[in-house]
Amino acid sequence: MNTPVAEKQAASATLLEARDLTRILPAVVPVTLVEYINIKVTEAEFVAITGPSGSGKSSLLYLLGLLDRPSKGEILINAIDTQHLSSSELSRIRLEKIGFVFQFHFLLPEFTVLDNVMIPMQKLGKLPQKQQVEHATGLLTDLGLEEFLHRRPAQLSGGQRQRVAVARALANSPDLILADEPTGSLDSAATEQVFESLQKIVETQRTTVVAVTHDMDIASRMERRIHLVDGRVDYDNRQ
């Protein structure tokens, strides 16, 4: 019987594809966030999206993560065109296939670390409660957080919170992790910890990670770099 990792290794198909992706904010003077983005991301890629402030890095990430809808163009996830999917269908894809890591961890403050990681699993409801606890504990242990399972996010350091956010993003074993400046608010030691965590995910679980970063040092250590300028792809080392 094939394991999920083995299944992923079996074929290196396109996981995520953007075709002529454009997002224009409607206003008296319309604001173009991104335009005519064409990219393909395959399994187990570690992708950095870089660019100056206002170049559309985060906007592109939110579009790829189906949190925002494009004004024009298409997004395909596992060859499924998401253009005509309903809001609840997009939510389902996010739940099953995508994990998010934001700059400011965005953990639920009233819940414990373990609860924060378990909530996406509870929502998906594929695992029984006992296995959810085991899986969440395993993820947190892998990220060096086994001592903090029952603490609230406020009782953790910035780096620890961000690693909890990574564990939460991995909770439902997604195909894709989208990280928006995951190390943006961290010191160098914590940045290193989080970066290594993401790298380990790509290497061991063959999960694709797309991370927006303005840290060129971090970006240079990632295998693929897409550089945006004024909402357009300026440079992509794979194309």
Next chain:
Amino acid sequence: MMLLLRIAATHVRNRLRQTIVSTLGVALGVGFSIAMASLMEGSQRDFVATLIEAIPHVQIRDEKRSPAEQPASLIYDAVQFNGLRPREDLRGIHNPVEALASLRDWVGGSLAQQLNGQAVLRYSGQDIGITLVGVMPRQELEVSKIGDDMREGAFEEIQTISNGLVLGDKAAERLGAELGETVTLTSANGVAKRFKIVGTFHTGVTTSDEGLAYANLKAVQILLEKPDIINSISVKLDDISQANEVAARAERQLGYKAVSWEEANEGLMEAFLVRNIIMYTVVGAILVVAGFGIFNIVSTIVHEKAKDIAILKSLGFPETDIQQIFILEGLVIGVMGAIVGCALGFGLSSYLASIKFEFTTNVEMTRLPIHFSASHYFIACVLALFSSGTAGYIPARKAARLNPVDIIRGAT
């Protein structure tokens, strides 16, 4: 759903003070509405029970719903008659034995016949006008509570003692007549007859106590010159809910006007209905005010938890889930308020039921009439939950529509 409920409960728990205030608002609304409904329905039931006990459930009178057809209209085929003098029949229910027998065949309850008429009561040179009621005492005791109202003597004695008379105590007092003394009754036709006072009664209703007397039916028929005639039949039913049906059937059968206790007190029943509408409007208003408290707290939570909404959406929670979380928050407060309110309502009702009153009048009511009914609790809880659900729904809809990207951008 359990996950959504858990998230909702966590949000509510983390705003403890506001939650307590909102819960108390709902609890007070529910509690007071239950107490008010118990008191109002209690007083209504008490009043109706007193009324039903005091009056016949159905009364058949020697009247017709529409004027009797005149002989001329039966004989001649004409559009209209003018200047005809109507035939004057001797008014009353003729052949009462047959009428009563035909009713006894199907009416479940007791029947009593009466003949009422006006008479002048004379004693020691004083005259007072009274309403004289000719009855068969055993029948009358079954359909009215006159037996309970007796102050002196026994009601049955109007049957056993020749020309016995039972008189209202105030009337006896005015005349200075006492038990065993003989009085003269004179009818409107000028027929006079001597009666012996065999008992006095006190109903608490002044007009009856001052101007009503009972005598044997035969004696009254002789005095009023109405042999074998009565002018009303009183019916006490085993099942009072059948009153309207029994009245309608009796009227069809006998041709005389039959009035149920509900028809006789139609205005009163409508007044009760209006009173209940007013009561539930007030209750609804109280709960709407409580709903504003819930609206306020849920709106505040939505505002404060905008970031959490964005997180949940990014995790894959659809809009319906977000909406349900905040509706549940309103309902959590509503349910807590309803539970506390039910306890409060029960406590208030029990307290009101325990209060004792001492009246000097003869109308005795020693305690407030409280009616405990599950329907009061059910209605108050349903109203509270509806109010809290609606109060939660408005901010919940707003929460569901929040764009996570706007929130995430705002946070960063």
